[in-house]
Amino acid sequence: KHLIDFKSALPLVEMLKTQAMQPRHWEKLGNVTKSHISSASIILGDLFSMNLGSVTNEVVGIVNEATQELKIETKLLELHSIWAQIKFDLKLVDENSDCPFYILRSTDEIILMLDDHLLCIQALTNSRFAEMYLEKLRILERKFHTINECVTVWMTVQQKWLYLRSIFVGAKDLRKQLPSEAEHFDKESRNFELIMKKTAEDSNVMRSCCLNGRLQSLENILSEIDICQKQLSHYLNSKRNIFSRFYFISDEELLSILGSFNPKFINSHISKMFEHIKSLTFNEYGYIDGLSSAEGEHSSFIESVSAVGQAEVWMNIVEGQMHQTLWLYTKKSIFMYGQRERLQWLCDSTTLGMNSVCCSQTWWTWYVEDAFSLIKDGNKHAMRQMEVKLNKELEDLVDMVRSDIDIITRKKVNTLLIIDVHARDVVSNFVKESVEYPTGFEWESQLRFYWDRDEDDILVKQCTGAFRYGYEYIGLTGRLVITPLTDRCYMTLTQALIFNLGGAPMGPAGTGKVSKSVGMLKKFCAICYIPQYSILLVDRANFMFLKSNAIKTETVKDLAKSLALPCFVINCGEGLDFKAMRSIFSGLYQSGAWGCFDEFNRINVEVLSVVSSQLKSIQNGLVSGLDQVDLGAGFAVRIRRREGYATSGVFITMNPGYAGRTDLPESLKALFRPVTMIVPDFQAIAENILFSEGFHSSKYLAKKMVVLYKLCKDQLSQQYHYDFGLRSMKTVLIMAGSMKRRFPNMAEEMILLTILRDANLPKYVFDDVPLFLGLLDDLFPGAKCPQEGNKNLRPFVSKYFGDNGYKCCSDVTVHDYQVNKVLQLYETQVVRHTTMLVGPTGGGKSLVLSALTNARQQAENVDIKVKILNPKAQSLYELYGYMDPLTRDWTDGLLSKIFREANSPLPKGKDNEIRWLVFDGDIDALW
Numbered sequence: 043k044h045l046i047d048f049k050s051a052l053p054l055v056e057m058l059k060t061q062a063m064q065p066r067h068w069e070k071l072g073n074v075t076k077s078h079i080s081s082a083s084i085i086l087g088d089l090f091s092m093n094l095g096s097v098t099n100e101v102v103g104i105v106n107e108a109t110q111e112l113k114i115e116t117k118l119l120e121l122h123s124i125w126a127q128i129k130f131d132l133k134l135v136d137e138n139s140d141c142p143f144y145i146l147r148s149t150d151e152i153i154l155m156l157d158d159h160l161l162c163i164q165a166l167t168n169s170r171f172a173e174m175y176l177e178k179l180r181i182l183e184r185k186f187h188t189i190n191e192c193v194t195v196w197m198t199v200q201q202k203w204l205y206l207r208s209i210f211v212g213a214k215d216l217r218k219q220l221p222s223e224a225e226h227f228d229k230e231s232r233n234f235e236l237i238m239k240k241t242a243e244d245s246n247v248m249r250s251c252c253l254n255g256r257l258q259s260l261e262n263i264l265s266e267i268d269i270c271q272k273q274l275s276h277y278l279n280s281k282r283n284i285f286s287r288f289y290f291i292s293d294e295e296l297l298s299i300l301g302s303f304n305p306k307f308i309n310s311h312i313s314k315m316f317e318h319i320k321s322l323t324f325n326e327y328g329y330i331d332g333l334s335s336a337e338g339e340h341s342s343f344i345e346s347v348s349a350v351g352q353a354e355v356w357m358n359i360v361e362g363q364m365h366q367t368l369w370l371y372t373k374k375s376i377f378m379y380g381q382r383e384r385l386q387w388l389c390d391s392t393t394l395g396m397n398s399v400c401c402s403q404t405w406w407t408w409y410v411e412d413a414f415s416l417i418k419d420g421n422k423h424a425m426r427q428m429e430v431k432l433n434k435e436l437e438d439l440v441d442m443v444r445s446d447i448d449i450i451t452r453k454k455v456n457t458l459l460i461i462d463v464h465a466r467d468v469v470s471n472f473v474k475e476s477v478e479y480p481t482g483f484e485w486e487s488q489l490r491f492y493w494d495r496d497e498d499d500i501l502v503k504q505c506t507g508a509f510r511y512g513y514e515y516i517g518l519t520g521r522l523v524i525t526p527l528t529d530r531c532y533m534t535l536t537q538a539l540i541f542n543l544g545g546a547p548m549g550p551a552g553t554g555k556v557s558k559s560v561g562m563l564k565k566f567c568a569i570c571y572i573p574q575y576s577i578l579l580v581d582r583a584n585f586m587f588l589k590s591n592a593i594k595t596e597t598v599k600d601l602a603k604s605l606a607l608p609c610f611v612i613n614c615g616e617g618l619d620f621k622a623m624r625s626i627f628s629g630l631y632q633s634g635a636w637g638c639f640d641e642f643n644r645i646n647v648e649v650l651s652v653v654s655s656q657l658k659s660i661q662n663g664l665v666s667g668l669d670q671v672d673l674g675a676g677f678a679v680r681i682r683r684r685e686g687y688a689t690s691g692v693f694i695t696m697n698p699g700y701a702g703r704t705d706l707p708e709s710l711k712a713l714f715r716p717v718t719m720i721v722p723d724f725q726a727i728a729e730n731i732l733f734s735e736g737f738h739s740s741k742y743l744a745k746k747m748v749v750l751y752k753l754c755k756d757q758l759s760q761q762y763h764y765d766f767g768l769r770s771m772k773t774v775l776i777m778a779g780s781m782k783r784r785f786p787n788m789a790e791e792m793i794l795l796t797i798l799r800d801a802n803l804p805k806y807v808f809d810d811v812p813l814f815l816g817l818l819d820d821l822f823p824g825a826k827c828p829q830e831g832n833k834n835l836r837p838f839v840s841k842y843f844g845d846n847g848y849k850c851c852s853d854v855t856v857h858d859y860q861v862n863k864v865l866q867l868y869e870t871q872v873v874r875h876t877t878m879l880v881g882p883t884g885g886g887k888s889l890v891l892s893a894l895t896n897a898r899q900q901a902e903n904v905d906i907k908v909k910i911l912n913p914k915a916q917s918l919y920e921l922y923g924y925m926d927p928l929t930r931d932w933t934d935g936l937l938s939k940i941f942r943e944a945n946s947p948l949p950k951g952k953d954n955e956i957r958w959l960v961f962d963g964d965i966d967a968l969w
Contacts, residue, residue, distance in 0.1 A: 070104055110171035117166060118178055121159060128152065129245040132238075144238040145200055149193050152247060156193075160186050185252050192251035195260045202267045203234050209274070209297055216301035223273045230266045233259065282629070285354035286682070287315035287361070289629025290610060292932055305330075305349035308357070317608065318517035322360065324349070330360055335517030339450055341394055343367050368396070368513040368606075372500065375401045376493055385438055388454060389447075395454045396516040396606060399461055404491040404500065406432075406465045410472075414480040425472050432466040436733075444736040444786065453518040459734035464524040487533050489604055497685070502605055504533060507540040510687045512607035512634075522600040523730040525723045531597045532604075535693065538715035542664040544657070544692040546642075546714035547594035594695040594719050598638045607689055608635040614645050617925060620652035624673050627656060627692075634682035634689040642694035647704045654710040657692065661713060664688055722768060724748045728775060735779025743794050746821050747771070750798065753817050758810045763880045765805075774801045777873050796827045801873070804866035838897035839864045848889060860886075864893045878965075891960070898956075906956045909940050912963040921969060 131147040163183045166172055172179060210217060210224050211231075217224040237259065241250050250256065278296055282288040288296050291314050299308060305328065309321040313336075320336040329346035343363045349356050375397040379387055388398055409428060416424035439462065443455045468488060471477075477484045490503045491511075500511035522528060535545040595611060602609035612618075612626060623645075630637040645653070656673045663671035663681055670680050681688055694714060696706075725748045732740035751766045758764065778797045785793065799818060806814055839861045843849045849857055867890055870877050879887040895906050913921055916936060923935035934942070944957040 107171055110169065111174055114166050114169065114172055114175050114179075117162065118175060118182065121162070121182060124155075124159075125248045126246070128155070128247045130241060130247055130250065132242055132245060143235050144242045145204065146196065146238075146241075149197060152193060153190070156186055156190050160190070185248060188257060189247060189251040192257045192260065193247075195257065195264055196251075199234060199260055199264045199267060202264070202271060203231065206267065206270055206274070207231065208294075216297065219300070220274070220277060223270055223277070226266065226273075227270045230263050230270070234263050237263075281352075281354045283632070283680070284352075285357045285361075286629055286632035286680075287357075287635075288354065289625060289632070290314055294932075299353050305353070305356075308349075308353065316364075316515065317610070318515055318519055330356075330363075333364065333515060335515070335519075337395075337450065337453060337518040339395060339518050341367065341371070341515065344370055364515055365513040368394075368515060369499070372397050372400055372511075372513070373493075373498075376404055379405055384435060385442060388458065389451055393454075395450075395457060395518040396603075398454050398458055399521070400491065400500065400511070400606070402458060402461060403465070403489070404493055407490045407492060410469065410485070411480050414478065414485075417478045425469060425477075429466065429469045429473055432462065432469055436462055436466060440733065440736055440738075443734070444782075450518065453520070456734045457518070457521050460521050460523055460730055463730050463733060487529070489532060489536075499685070504536045507536050509536070509539070509605055510684050510689065512605055512684075512689055514606045514608045516603050516606060519603070521603060522596055523727040525726050527720065527722055528597055528600070531717050531719065532601050534715060534717045535598070535601055535691075539691050541715075542661050542688075544694065544714040545598070545717060546694045546696065546711075547597065547717040547719050548696040594717075595638055595640050597719075598636070598693045598695070602636050608633065609638060610635055611638045611640055614639050614641050614643075616644065616646055618645050618649065620649050620656070622925070623649070623653050624656060624677055627660065627673065628677070628679045630692070631660060631688075631690045632680045632682055634684065636691045636693065639692070639694045641696065643696045643704050643706060645704070647707070650704065650710055651707055654707055654713065657710070657713050724751070724768065724771065727768065728771060731772065731775040732778065735775065736782055737778075737790050739790050743790060747774070747794065747798065750817060750821055754802075754814065757817070758813060759807065761807060761810075763805060763878065773873060774798060777801055791822060792825060792827055795822045795825050799827070800866075800869060804863075804870055834901045835865060835868060835894075835897045836861055838900045839893050842893045842896045848893075864890050864897070867891070867894055868898070880965075888962075895958075904954045904956050905952070906958060907944075908958045908960060909944065910960045910962050911936060911940065913937075913961050913969045914963040914966075918969060 130149070130152075132144045133147050134142055134144055136142045160183065163179055163186065167176065167179050167183070206227055210220075210227050237256070244250065275293075278288075278293055281296065281300065288299075291299075291311050295311050295314075299311060306324060312319050312322060316333075318335055319333050321334050322330050323332045323334055323340070325331045325346060327346075328349060330343070330349050331346045332340060332342040334340045344367050345363060347356055347359050347363050371392065371394060375387075375393050378390075378393075379401050382390075387393060393401075409431075413424040413428045436459070439455055439459050443452060443459065447455070472484065475484065479485075486505055488504065492501045492503065493499075494501045502509045502511055531547060535547075538545045599609050599611065610630065626637060629635070652674075659671050659673055660679070660681070662668075668681065669683075670678050672678050682690065692714075725744050728744035728747050729740045732744055737743060748771075751771060755764075755766045774797055778794050781793050781797055782788070782790070795818065799815075802814065803811065840857070843857070843860060848860070863886075867877065867879070879890065881887055895908065898904055899906055919935060921935045921937050923933050923938045925932050940959060944959055948955050
């Protein structure tokens with residue numbers, strides 16, 4: 043029996059040897075076995091005398107309890123040891139300045155580790171063996187929560203402090219305008235810098251965050267900084283309320299304007315507030331005496347404006363002076379139109395581009411209604427005679443565009459040709475349909491321009507609506523070809539405005555939007571196929587965030603040009619919240635501008651619900667004739683009116699049913715009049731553009747071109763990067779016009795053939811080239827045109843391939859094909875702002891790019907700066923930037939930062955510098 047008891051006790055004795063057994067556990071064991079033992083003097087005999095075999099389960103439980111408690115204790119010690127070594131990563135900023143300061147680097151790893159350790163603490167606390175350590179666990183848990191809260195507040199304070207510091211520190215002029223806010227910030231800045239200095243002396247995270255009063259100090263600083271920021275926001279909003287176009291620039295840009303003593307600094311941001319103005323011109327006395335467009339057109343103000351004092355005040359005067367000047371110029375132009383030959387009137391430098399269109403439409407309206415009056419008086423041929431007159435004017439313009447004229451006059455003539463062709467077509471339709479009364483729908487549905495002598499102003503009428511001409515400077519930006527689709531869209535949108543509704547043009551891809559993942563790129567990028575990944579090359583940094591401004595958006599913008607109203611296009615996405623929309627609406631309605639929200643249904647549905655109530659409030663205010671409406675939270679918006687007319691309008695464009703789009707709430711749909719856009723009339727558009735470029739046989743050539751694009755779409759292989767849409771066609775047409783001016787004696791058919799071949803060959807895969815050339819031969823039988831390429835670049839490209847071992851074989855034909863591909867890329871860059879190189883990995887895309895860079899540097903003596911960015915290597919926020927939902931602060935992403943640098947003016951003496959931005963990575967719908 044003793045042996046059996048001894049045998050059964052041996053495993054228990056072995057278990058009791060564990061280091062986890064503490065005096066409390068031995069005492070508990072003694073109570074179970076009803077024996078008195080001391081952990082300091084226990085011997086083997088004592089264990090056998092306890093008769094352990096009879097209490098096996100109890101012994102196993104005590105040993106397990108001791109083991110688990112030891113694990114908890116060990117983990118606690120490990121956590122204390124880890125956090126005794128974790129330190130903040132600090133950075134010394136402005137080390138060489140008089141006031142260097144420290145900031146915290148990223149705390150993401152600290153927060154991540156903190157989350158893991160908090161989960162660990164919670165698991166230990168929930169253990170049934172944690173009773174002995176509950177107090178220690180809770181103390182450590184409170185410390186972890188304090189660290190978490192403190193780091194979060196700390197980083198928020200630092201972010202806001204850095205933002206405000208960039209505003210107040212060093213900006214003496216701004217500090218003078220905001221003395222109390224600057225003093226308030228200085229006080230809190232000293233407190234924060236003191237905390238950072240102490241943290242630099244002891245950067246341990248636990249000690250820094252758990253220091254008595256540290257969290258409270260940071261919260262106090264945050265509270266005071268928030269007050270400073272609110273005061274600053276209130277200050278900026280007060281400036282925006284005075285000059286509402288300040289809503290369309292960021293806080294930083296507005297602050298830079300307000301804080302600059304040099305009024306010429308406004309030109310850095312003028313195009314964001316006035317889309318078609320490149321710069322304001324200043325005389326030798328510092329007065330603003332006019333404005334200039336990007337196309338080189340200049341308009342002098344009738345009165346100079348003093349740029350002294352507050353920027354928002356004299357910018358308001360500048361805007362008023364622009365309207366007054368353009369009103370006077372328009373009135374004079376309308377008068378002079380009837381006094382001079384039309385071509386002489388058009389070439390006069392005092393006839394601005396927008397005046398030429400407006401005045402021509404005003405006189406055309408008068409001529410047509412005069413023809414109706416003559417018909418009523420018995421002259422049945424009056425409208426046909428009007429048609430003959432318009433055809434003669436068109437022929438004169440075509441002859442003029444073929445002659446050697448300056449670029450500004452050429453742009454005026456091109457635009458006027460597009461408008462006159464539509465005017466002629468309307469009259470021709472009247473003749474064809476025997477329209478004899480001005481009250482007929484065929485005439486009432488047209489945009490008609492009248493000079494109202496009582497109002498001493500232009501009124502634009504369509505159907506039952508009448509609108510004031512806006513006198514927003516348009517420049518020489520050109521106009522859309524007006525097709526029946528455009529007419530119907532105009533009519534629907536103007537009728538929507540009459541009833542204080544918005545307009546919602548929508549339709550499938552091909553009518554103005556894009557579909558597949560490369561669609562957004564191919565609408566703006568010429569595509570050059572490299573037979574064998576995807577690099578997007580942006581020449582001279584002319585790449586902007588991809589905007590799907592095709593026909594639906596462009597139609598809205600063109601209607602705004604017709605009425606001379608400002609139109610701002612807003613690209614919608616998930617980043618827009620109701621506060622941002624409220625700010626945009628405020629800017630639009632206070633400045634009397636139109637807003638076109640592109641891809642409106644990409645906004646989150648919960649935001650759209652709030653937007654619905656905001657727009658409903660505005661429309662109720664328009665119907666009631668209110669001067670001011672409340673958009674919630676006490677945010678009041680003034681409604682700008684001109685002679686009683688509210689000129690603002692909101693339009694949205696959508697692609698229904700596409701991925702990433704949401705359905706509009708019914709309450710929001712009711713606020714917009716829908717406009718369904720179908721596929722545009724390609725032949726009519728091609729014919730009008732060729733005609734405006736001076737082609738005699740425009741109708742014949744347009745038909746050939748449209749047939750070619752249709753055959754290519756049907757018969758060539760289906761490639762993602764192929765584009766046979768309107769934007770691709772328009773580029774070819776503009777190139778054809780440019781070539782006709784260079785070679786006026788070349789046959790028009792040969793010009794179009796050459797351009798069609800050179801513009802399209804670069805994007806076709808190898809197998810499609812013979813088929814495309816065959817289609818050209820069928821459409822232009824017997825026509826042969828040489829392919830010269832750029833003779834200056836060719837030898838340098840060839841030398842680059844040879845010197846670097848890229849000449850793949852001795853076959854001259856193969857080598858010429860390599861060189862031609864580089865020259866194709868160059869020719870594509872000449873006519874397009876952006877270029878996309880596509881092809882399989884290892885196909886030579888990067889080589890083509892580097893060869894062109896090297897060749898242009900040698901042949902043209904240019905300095906090409908290349909910035910390469912992989913768009914898939916970071917998140918979208920890191921790529922594009924993001925807006926803080928709480929502070930409304932914008933933080934630039936990599937692309938934003940790089941583009942701002944690339945788009946900055948060239949330094950003095952660096953006029954030969956070219957800047958390329960290269961996206962080297964897969965193309966998808968996300969970025």
